[in-house]
Amino acid sequence: MRKNIRAYISLAKDGAYLGIMPGEAEKVPCPDIGSMANSGGKCNLLAEKRSILFPANAQQRKKYAAKAAYFCDALADAAQEEPCLAFCLRAMQNPETAAAISAELDRMKLDGAKVLSFMVDGQSVLEMPGVRRWWGQFRRQFLPAGSQKVPCLITGQPTVPLATVPPVSGLSVVGGHARGDALICFDKDAFCSYGLKQAANAPVSEEAFAGVKAALDDLLADAPILAGMKFVHWYDKPLPKEDDDLMRMFGAGIPDEETDDEAEEISDSAYARQARLRADALVDSVTTGTAVHGLPDQYYILLLSGVKGRVMVRAWLQGNYRQLTENLTQWEADLALVNSAGTASLRPVKLTARLIRLLTRQKSDQNIFERMKKELAGLTPAIIQAILNATPFPDAVANRSLAFIRSQMFSSEDDDQPRKTPDPQACQWLKAWLCRRERQKYRKEVLTMEYNVNHPEPAYHCGALVAVYGAIQNAAMPDVNASLIDRYYASASQTPALVLGQLARMSNYHIGKLEKLRDYYADLRDETACAIGPDLPAVLLPEQQAYFALGYYQMCAKLEKDRRERIAAAKAKKAAVQTAAVQDTNVCGGLRHGYPEPLRVYLLRRLHQRQPQWGPRHGQYPAHRPPDDAGLYHRCGHETPHPQLHPDCV
Numbered sequence: 001m002r003k004n005i006r007a008y009i010s011l012a013k014d015g016a017y018l019g020i021m022p023g024e025a026e027k028v029p030c031p032d033i034g035s036m037a038n039s040g041g042k043c044n045l046l047a048e049k050r051s052i053l054f055p056a057n058a059q060q061r062k063k064y065a066a067k068a069a070y071f072c073d074a075l076a077d078a079a080q081e082e083p084c085l086a087f088c089l090r091a092m093q094n095p096e097t098a099a100a101i102s103a104e105l106d107r108m109k110l111d112g113a114k115v116l117s118f119m120v121d122g123q124s125v126l127e128m129p130g131v132r133r134w135w136g137q138f139r140r141q142f143l144p145a146g147s148q149k150v151p152c153l154i155t156g157q158p159t160v161p162l163a164t165v166p167p168v169s170g171l172s173v174v175g176g177h178a179r180g181d182a183l184i185c186f187d188k189d190a191f192c193s194y195g196l197k198q199a200a201n202a203p204v205s206e207e208a209f210a211g212v213k214a215a216l217d218d219l220l221a222d223a224p225i226l227a228g229m230k231f232v233h234w235y236d237k238p239l240p241k242e243d244d245d246l247m248r249m250f251g252a253g254i255p256d257e258e259t260d261d262e263a264e265e266i267s268d269s270a271y272a273r274q275a276r277l278r279a280d281a282l283v284d285s286v287t288t289g290t291a292v293h294g295l296p297d298q299y300y301i302l303l304l305s306g307v308k309g310r311v312m313v314r315a316w317l318q319g320n321y322r323q324l325t326e327n328l329t330q331w332e333a334d335l336a337l338v339n340s341a342g343t344a345s346l347r348p349v350k351l352t353a354r355l356i357r358l359l360t361r362q363k364s365d366q367n368i369f370e371r372m373k374k375e376l377a378g379l380t381p382a383i384i385q386a387i388l389n390a391t392p393f394p395d396a397v398a399n400r401s402l403a404f405i406r407s408q409m410f411s412s413e414d415d416d417q418p419r420k421t422p423d424p425q426a427c428q429w430l431k432a433w434l435c436r437r438e439r440q441k442y443r444k445e446v447l448t449m450e451y452n453v454n455h456p457e458p459a460y461h462c463g464a465l466v467a468v469y470g471a472i473q474n475a476a477m478p479d480v481n482a483s484l485i486d487r488y489y490a491s492a493s494q495t496p497a498l499v500l501g502q503l504a505r506m507s508n509y510h511i512g513k514l515e516k517l518r519d520y521y522a523d524l525r526d527e528t529a530c531a532i533g534p535d536l537p538a539v540l541l542p543e544q545q546a547y548f549a550l551g552y553y554q555m556c557a558k559l560e561k562d563r564r565e566r567i568a569a570a571k572a573k574k575a576a577v578q579t580a581a582v583q584d585t586n587v588c589g590g591l592r593h594g595y596p597e598p599l600r601v602y603l604l605r606r607l608h609q610r611q612p613q614w615g616p617r618h619g620q621y622p623a624h625r626p627p628d629d630a631g632l633y634h635r636c637g638h639e640t641p642h643p644q645l646h647p648d649c650v
Contacts, residue, residue, distance in 0.1 A: 001032035001166055001180070002217045003047055005126075007110055008119040009101060015087035017097050020104050021119055027221070029214060030117075030126060031135050034166045043067040045074045045135075046125055051112030053092060054102045060112055068092075077138065082130030088118040139206060154208035161203030166213055168311055170220030174228050174373075176306020183216070183311045184209075220304070224251045227355055227380040228373025229303045229314050235296035235321065245328050246299070250351045250384070296321045301388070303381055315381040317388060327390040334432035336449045338554065339424060342561025345449060346424050355380065357426040358400040361407040392436040393429075398546050401429040405549055409489065420470070420485050420556075427553045430546045437543070451554035453531050459544035461531040462496040463551030468528055469503045471559045472521045476510040493548045497536040504529075520562075528555070 005023035012018055030047040037044045043052055052068050055061040072089055079086040091097045118125045125131055149158040167180025186192050186201045193201060223230040233246050241247065299321050303314035339346050358379070359371055379396055386393045405422045435447055446455050451464060470485045484503065492499040507525060511518055540548055
């Protein structure tokens with residue numbers, strides 16, 4: 001069993017006490033006798049609590065005297081295989097050395113619950129080969145007497161099965177016990193058969209289960225949490241962590257909310273590009289026959305949680321690594337959606353962050369992970385299985401995403417102004433759910449990352465048309481208290497035939513108040529309305545409501561993109577005018593001083609005609625006079641009967 005060793009009692013190679021060394025930050029394998037250590041006269045060996053090895057007071061010394069004696073007897077037995085363990089026994093039994101060690105432990109503020117071990121000549125006794133050989137023999141005394149050998153369910157070899165198996169640690173954060181949870185457990189007569197007791201109903205050898213337990217403890221230490229479950233996975237061949245696509249997609253982590261101004265495409269990072277290149281090479285190897293060396297052939301996934309001291313296996317998945325890579329690539333393609341600013345694709349996030357969008361938003365979600373554990377425990381395994389196998393998602397994904405959008409759009413934490421655009425990640429759930437249904441219905445993908453005016457679903461364009469109506473109202477009446485979206489989105493998403501006619505009449509009034517963007521909004525409205533077709537849907541089913549929400553979101557992104565492009569074009573035009581004005585001003589200055597007077601008069605007149613707002617004095621004289629046949633005139637407003645510049649212009 002892996003434990004956190006807080007300190008080592010350091011001894012010299014001749015047995016002299018040297019001091020106390022701090023333990024490692026990571027857990028290390030230690031001998032463990034399981035539940036028998038809870039009995040009054042037994043304890044774990046070579047690594048145990050301070051209250052047993054070096055009691056801090058007389059009360060602890062009296063309480064754990066039997067356990068300390070058992071520990072010392074085991075050390076004496078182990079010293080026959082590894083002689084240096086005799087020094088450890090001498091340090092515990094020597095009153096002066098024990099007192100010095102206790103004083104140092106008190107100074108380091110290590111209480112009785114901290115686990116201690118020994119170190120001889122700079123080497124931990126837990127890593128000595130002789131200790132491991134001794135433990136392999138010592139552990140056999142706990143096997144039931146007279147047991148017959150049966151085939152081990154792990155190795156298939158004849159073995160005397162374990163009566164009780166050591167607990168698996170690492171599930172305390174997902175409902176497990178702090179002391180560990182039993183992977184094999186038969187504590188009721190109804191679970192047993194053929195007169196067998198406890199773990200003999202699922203016989204495993206000590207050596208085989210020790211390997212299983214060590215592997216599970218190691219995997220659970222780094223496994224991410226998904227809806228109250230630990231996501232444990234491995235491959236049949238070693239794979240570097242930076243190449244592990246499962247950890248990249250399903251790992252823990254809640255990102256910050258993406259802002260509309262964020263145009264950075266995170267998915268185009270160097271790491272993501274390398275992952276896509278690996279995936280493409282792996283997929284191409286099937287058709288080209290080019291072998292990709294060093295990659296796994298199989299993957300294995302376990303979803304584990306703890307309940308009442310037992311390990312609960314929520315799901316067990318395994319399959320081909322090449323097919324896994326294809327399916328993960330398909331998952332990323334199904335999620336591809338433009339951000340709310342319309343400038344780039346949404347950045348990738350971990351599955352934990354996406355699962356939050358399947359919970360109805362509440363005013364205060366302080367226990368969001370507890371809600372995920374209760375509400376999504378049954379849905380999450382089905383989602384993961386659909387992702388890994390490229391199969392359709394459960395309908396609950398769409399229903400929960402729509403519920404989240406409704407709760408997000410028509411309520412706010414501050415109870416002031418609700419959000420007018422659906423949550424992007426909730427819309428990603430809808431798009432992925434719809435894409436996999438479309439591949440079954442149309443045999444091809446129709447949904448795209450951005451708004452598709454040629455999509456055959458009328459509900460999709462109904463949502464887009466509502467977004468256009470809202471944008472028209474906002475352009476005509478930006479300070480309105482209750483917007484069109486606040487009043488009509490919910491009803492339009494369910495019964496568009498009853499609502500869109502009224503919204504069309506309102507839009508005619510709003511467009512009449514516009515000046516600059518009247519043609520833009522009118523053309524966009526007419527194009528979107530024509531895409532719906534001749535008949536408006538009377539009632540939208542859940543699938544059609546998903547299309548409605550997605551069409552609304554993508555049209556909002558398109559409107560925002562067009563707005564930003566107009567602003568950028570206006571800024572560019574203004575900058576170009578200012579640049580031209582500066583250039584003309586420089587020319588005027590040169591004409592004042594650098595050319596002969598007849599030529600200078602002619603050039604200034606032509607300059608004023610091209611840029612009337614700029615005179616030789618940098619715009620001091622505006623062009624306001626009409627032509628006069630009585631004499632020559634300047635576009636700056638001055639007249640002279642003489643083909644010379646007016647003195648004020650010169």
